[in-house]
Amino acid sequence: MSAITSMEPALPLSLAPPWSRLATALEALSLFAAILLYIWRWQRIHPYVWMLLLAAVVASHFLHHDTPRDLGLTLDGLRASAALTLPLTVILLAPLVFYGFAHGRLVLGWEGKAALGWFVDYGSWCVFQQYLLQSYFHRRLMSIVPNRHFSSLLVGVMFGAAHIPNPILMVATTLGGFMLAEVFARCRNIWPLALAQTVAGAVIAAVSPATLIHNMRVGPGYFNFRA
DSSP: OOTTTOOOOOOOOOOOOHHHHHHHHHHHHHHHHHHHHIIIIIHHHOTTHHHHHHHHHHHHHHHTTOOTTTTTOSSTTHHHHHHHHHHHHHHHHHHHHHHHHHTTSSOSOOOTHHHHHHHHHHHHHHHHHHIIIIIIIIHHHHTTOSOHHHHHHHHHHHHHHTTTTOHHHHHHHHHHHHHHHHHHHHSOOOHHHHHHHHHHHHHHHHHSOHHHHGGGOOTHHHHHOOO
């Protein structure tokens, strides 16, 4: 059976020696702190710092000998990941979709190229987020934390923290980040996770009050939003 259709779970990462685990922990914490600083400060005064942060992530992949398969960027495990992610997404979003149609926040229709462009743009952003969250941070955490459920919980908390102070996104990303991390710990493939985040984000944005969701802004931009 090909790797694309395999339903076998991903093999867990072996724990590194203590000194290596400490170095990895410091690396991941430093980069996460830098991302928070970018969200809250650097993006206004040093908008291109994100390039340095991305370069640091790529350099880390080389230092840790990560392969595209390790990062979940290939087709390996795609079907196994989708089999877990997509039904879970449908079940969790069903009440929100029902609420949206019942209250007129969701309607059947197609806005043409504008809607397609938004979906592609936002979907690309979700792919990048899942790459950072799962392919980088979760892999690093799994190499230093023996309990996979705890490492998934840490991923969820980090994802939620990156969406402060938006109350709706903080809850959605903490819970969603944990669940998607649990899938990634079992099936190393980010593509269904990114699709799930794209659809979930679109639904949440549509049904949430503008006075709370603030056009899905986070950081200082949340306070600057005017409906």
